[in-house]
Amino acid sequence: MAVIYGGISNEREVSLKSGLGVCKALTEKGYNVIALEYDNHQQLIKQLLADKPDFAYIALHGRYGEDGRVQSLLELLNIPYVGSGVLASSLAMNKSLSKKHFALAGIKVAKELIVKPDEINLNRELIINKIINIFSFPIVIKPNQEGSTIGLTIAYDKQQLLEGLNTAVNFDSEILVEEYIKGVEITVAVLGTGDDIQALPVIEIVPKNSHYDYESKYAPGGSEHIIPARISKENTIIAQDWAIKAHKALGCETYSRVDFIVPEGQQPVILEINTLPGMTPTSLFPDAAKSIGLEYPDMLDRIIKIAKKKYK
Structure with a gap:
């Protein structure tokens, strides 16, 4: 191995x-x-x-x-x-493309706009005004194909929007601009392939910083993981159902982790899917597995056994 x-x-x-x-x-x-x-x-x-x-x-x-x-x-x-295989992995990495598949599966997604670096270089003011006409502040700016919130900015004014665009172009050839949705951040770990897929308990993420950034994800004590998440029973069921639908929509295999935001009084909105979730001591997938009695080594053993079924 x-x-x-x-x-x-x-x-x-x-x-x-x-x-x-x-x-x-x-x-x-x-x-x-x-x-x-x-x-x-x-x-x-x-x-x-x-x-x-x-x-x-x-x-x-x-x-x-x-x-x-x-x-x-x-x-x-x-x-x-x-x-997951080649296609599912590639699709999941592309946030904008994967969101199109999620929407077709009936999963709520955030409003978005893709901006190219060339467009910014040609007419920066035009692009900024276009974004402001479509979205209200705060606005989320991030590379379309990066993980761990790398290159992400939450802009509260025009100057921060410009800075966010300038940051994101350092990481990708496409910039994803999204509406900012305030709510409870949750994640759902998924195990399985084909028709045999299981959604694990929903985890609520409470970051120590203002939002769930790189430090919140990986620094010890950077965030609190609450299991089960403090959301309605209805939204818990929806999040688990939509996590499985997202997993299937991209053709994911073995395991994944699906992130959502839950606005007050509304249904969850999907953020992204992770086909290779973090497995550090502060990671979310191992916490979800532990909540159903799977300790870290047993969780990995189960993941491998699920994966091997594909090759029999």
Whole structure:
């Protein structure tokens, strides 16, 4: 069993923590683990060809890991792996495209606008005025294909909007501008493939900072996870149902984690789906699994067993 971790994305540090935790837990469960730290493409290919693992656990996050590229490599090398396939991984990484699939599945999504860096360079004032005409402040600006809130800005005025656009262009060739929705942040972990899919208990996220940013996600004590979430029974059922629908809509496999915001007195609004959720000590997926009696090593063992069914 090769555990691939690290990577070359902006989420490398998170992946290192996830990967080391996965290696330790799988070793405890009796797996013969090959720890495969991914530093560059050539090195990863050489190690996979040399080690010839019978299975791979992908503990990567962000680009060149969560976006279908490593999945493509493993398929070319005929190495089975944990998690979603190439298409689902690629779709999930593209927030705007995945939201189109969610909307078709009947899941509520936030209003959005895609902006290209070239458009900003050609006529910055025109683009800013267009955004202000469509959205009310505050406005969310983020790279369309990044995770862990990297490059995200919540703009409360025109100057912050400009700064947010300038930040986001450093991370992606597409900028996603969205309406800001105030409410309770929740997440739903999903386990399963095909028709056998289970939504785990809904977790409420209470960040210590003003919003659920990178520090809130990964710093010890950065956020509080409340299980079950303090939302209505009706919205709990909807969130779990929509998490499974989102998982199916993109063709995800094995496991995922779906993030929502729940405005007061309204139904949840989907934010995004994570096909390779974080597995650090402060991560949400392990907390959800623990709430149904699955400790960290047992959770990973179950994930691997679900994944292996695909290859039988």
